[in-house]
Amino acid sequence: MEARKLIDISMNLPHCALRIEDGSDSVAGPVSATGNGLPRGRALQGGIMECGGAKKKTVKGSDVVIEHVRKSFGEFKALDDVSIDIRKGEFFSLLGPSGCGKTTLLRIIAGFEAPEGGSVLLDGQSVLPLPPDARRVNTVFQNYALFPHLSVFENVAFSLRLKRAPEAIVKARVSDYLALVELQAHASKKPSQLSGGQKQRVAIARALINEPSVLLLDEPLSALDAKLRQHMLIELDSIHDKIGITFIYVTHDQQEALSVSDRIAVMNSGAVLQIGTPQEIYEAPATDFVARFIGETNLYEADVTAVSGERVDLLTAEFGAIVVTATNPPPAGSRISWTIRPEKIRIGHTEPRAARDGINVVSGVVAEPIYSGFQSKFYVDTASGAQLKVIKQHADWSDEGPELAWKDDVWLSFSAEDAYIVEVRR
Amino acid sequence: MTRLPGTAKTPGGLYAAPSLVWLSVFFLAPLAIIVAYSFLTPGALGGVEWSPTLDAYRAIANPTFGKVTVNTIIVAMGATAITMLIAIPCGYYMARSEHQNILLMLVMIPFWTNFLIRIYAWIAILGNEGFLNDLLLSLGLVDQSVRFLYNRGAVMLVLVYTYLPYAILPLYSTIDKFDFSLLEAARDLGASKMSAINRVLLPNIRGGVLTAFLFTFIPIFGAYAVPLLVGGTESYMLGNLIADELTKSRDWPLASAISMVITLVTTLGVLLLLRANGTSVLGGDDHEAAEPAGEADALGAAR
CATH class of the missing domain: 1.10.3720.10 (MetI-like)
Structure with a gap:
């Protein structure tokens, strides 16, 4: 948990992008190799190493450059001029709703679809002329696609058998990769005798044994139940850390993408809307769609009344005058959309005492409290008739007063630093 | 006869009765007749005489x-x-x-x-x-x-x-x-x-x-x-041979004996094929869970 938090913080820093110079397979610098199994030790440019006690990370694999890729199925434009740079060793997610083109893009990289235009380069070399079996990429399929007539062992051994590898090498390698996914005990079983999670792991071992430079994962966890999904996600992350190759992960689940990715490309209707770290995507969505698709949000329109530096004054129909921050503020008079995340809003029975400049305060009535175990969500009606979503962790010892209930009068407050301008309308 | 255990008691047996009767009358009975004829002496103008002999099977050696x-x-x-x-x-x-x-x-x-x-x-x-x-x-x-x-x-x-x-x-x-x-x-x-x-x-x-x-x-x-x-x-194929023995040579026992050979060969072939298929579907598990391997490959090095 602690490690994860540190990583999260690091991702906000602009200099933290993982950049590996040509030809170097592992990152130089003062790296500790305690190997304590914590996910994601991140080596940074200039030999900075974050995450106390994280293990050495080997970066292998290829960089993948997708340039102006277009693909349509009949009238339907699956991909419309998509360009993405994926770095060597990166855990990169393609995130979007179904039909956004993310799976088509993955299939183009794998070689199962040919684009109508554009190029796909692996380490600078175009892979488009190559058939799927000649590409140094392997895929973990959504439905696992395990060979039902072969045992777990033979499924994993499949690509080695194709290369007619000697029996001794096959045995050694297969058991290595079965060990990686902790399935040694199931080697002689048939896929039909395995649980969903086990099948998934066979599919991963089978794809990795070929030592691809890029692993493509097509919604690999979508067939698993929520708990198992969480578990497999952590396993995937640790496998990525051990193997060190580029992972391209397709998912429609923003939670999955946020928790494991180095960077995410959010897609919709065949176009890439935003590429960034999970923090950038979540904290500074580039479009209304991204803001709505990633997590829950409150999204409103407003007019810019004044700009001073990064501080922007807005006039909203819902809350009157409020203040937000923007790194690239639009000029006064612009019509914009802005957002505040539900968990960034403080909710309480009493008016916030220490309200200073830059804190927006709104009063309202709890219209709908939704209890969900570890937290509660409140729909709060404001005097203007707008409704705000607020998420609150349950009270701990430091909180005062009773829990919030239905029809309570409440005070909402949020900082200008947590409210962002998303799109400029005009 | 092929009376399955409990056919008379369970409703399942009752439901199966029509098809059992059908099979007995139209499949097993003709088969029994062919088996019987193949061991009999040919009649002068076709048909059989009821004196058992293995002549028909000896004739097959031809x-x-x-x-x-x-x-x-x-x-x-x-x-x-x-x-x-x-x-x-x-x-x-x-x-x-x-x-x-x-x-x-x-x-x-x-x-x-x-x-x-x-x-x-x-x-x-x-x-x-x-x-x-x-x-x-x-x-x-x-x-x-x-x-x-x-x-x-x-x-x-x-x-x-x-x-x-x-x-x-x-x-x-x-x-x-x-x-x-x-x-x-x-x-x-x-x-x-x-x-x-x-x-x-x-x-x-x-x-x-x-x-x-x-x-x-x-x-x-x-x-x-x-x-x-x-x-x-x-x-010229076995089917034609049977027909000719039956209609031209009028040697019904020989025709029956040839039919028997065809039936036996195909039945045996089908059984062997089904068995081979069955075993190879269930088999092929000769790989034991392999022992922990050495650090020979890249994965070992990465660990």
């Missing part, structure tokens, strides 16, 4: 029978192999096509015409004064009619034509259920198109291949009308 059997096996194997080679790609194409219903229809349409009439249609096409020869002559490709009919090739061609639908249908229905993403997975793992088909498609549609093989091989092995109408002396 070299003619051996020659006809070899020819039958060659024709049956050849025609079945060609049928399968055509039927597998056809079934595959049908299963992947968007126009499955139209294609299914096209496969079924020949059944609307009588089997014998379709053979005569082939005679009309391939005969010395048939359409094909007319065409070749009028195009000047040949000087005189080509003798297409009355040889082994013509028999095989018409047999393949006749039994192709029986092979295509079970193959189509099996391939239709096949998960084609498995082929993509195989390609992804480095298999060429052909090796993906050999290593992944064929093992998984094995049931359909077996059914198609049996549906083709068994009737072709017992073929009678096709070699009779489009075959010559060299393509």
Whole structure:
């Protein structure tokens, strides 16, 4: 948990992008190799190493450059001029709703679809002329696609058998990769005798044994139940850390993408809307769609009344005058959309005492409290008739007063630093 | 008799009664008659005399029978192999096509015409004064009619034509259920198109291949009308031999004995095939969970 938090913080820093110079397979610098199994030790440019006690990370694999890729199925434009740079060793997610083109893009990289235009380069070399079996990429399929007539062992051994590898090498390698996914005990079983999670792991071992430079994962966890999904996600992350190759992960689940990715490309209707770290995507969505698709949000329109530096004054129909921050503020008079995340809003029975400049305060009535175990969500009606979503962790010892209930009068407050301008309308 | 345990008591047995009666009367009884006849003495004008003998089986040792059997096996194997080679790609194409219903229809349409009439249609096409020869002559490709009919090739061609639908249908229905993403997975793992088909498609549609093989091989092995109408002396098959013994030589016990041999050979063949298929489906697990391996490869190094 602690490690994860540190990583999260690091991702906000602009200099933290993982950049590996040509030809170097592992990152130089003062790296500790305690190997304590914590996910994601991140080596940074200039030999900075974050995450106390994280293990050495080997970066292998290829960089993948997708340039102006277009693909349509009949009238339907699956991909419309998509360009993405994926770095060597990166855990990169393609995130979007179904039909956004993310799976088509993955299939183009794998070689199962040919684009109508554009190029796909692996380490600078175009892979488009190559058939799927000649590409140094392997895929973990959504439905696992395990060979039902072969045992777990033979499924994993499949690509080695194709290369007619000697029996001794096959045995050694297969058991290595079965060990990686902790399935040694199931080697002689048939896929039909395995649980969903086990099948998934066979599919991963089978794809990795070929030592691809890029692993493509097509919604690999979508067939698993929520708990198992969480578990497999952590396993995937640790496998990525051990193997060190580029992972391209397709998912429609923003939670999955946020928790494991180095960077995410959010897609919709065949176009890439935003590429960034999970923090950038979540904290500074580039479009209304991204803001709505990633997590829950409150999204409103407003007019810019004044700009001073990064501080922007807005006039909203819902809350009157409020203040937000923007790194690239639009000029006064612009019509914009802005957002505040539900968990960034403080909710309480009493008016916030220490309200200073830059804190927006709104009063309202709890219209709908939704209890969900570890937290509660409140729909709060404001005097203007707008409704705000607020998420609150349950009270701990430091909180005062009773829990919030239905029809309570409440005070909402949020900082200008947590409210962002998303799109400029005009 | 084949009275299953508890047939009289359980309702299941009662429900099975009509089909049991049907099978007993129309399948087992004729079979019993053939078995019995094969051990009897031929009557002077056909039929049998009720004095048991093994003469019929001794007569089988005759070299003619051996020659006809070899020819039958060659024709049956050849025609079945060609049928399968055509039927597998056809079934595959049908299963992947968007126009499955139209294609299914096209496969079924020949059944609307009588089997014998379709053979005569082939005679009309391939005969010395048939359409094909007319065409070749009028195009000047040949000087005189080509003798297409009355040889082994013509028999095989018409047999393949006749039994192709029986092979295509079970193959189509099996391939239709096949998960084609498995082929993509195989390609992804480095298999060429052909090796993906050999290593992944064929093992998984094995049931359909077996059914198609049996549906083709068994009737072709017992073929009678096709070699009779489009075959010559060299393509004389066991079916024709039986018919001739029955109607011309009037040696019913010999005809019955030859039938018995065919029945035994095909039954044995089918049983062996089913068993081989069954064991290899369940088998192939000769790889034990391998022992922990050394640090020989890159993975070991990465750990």
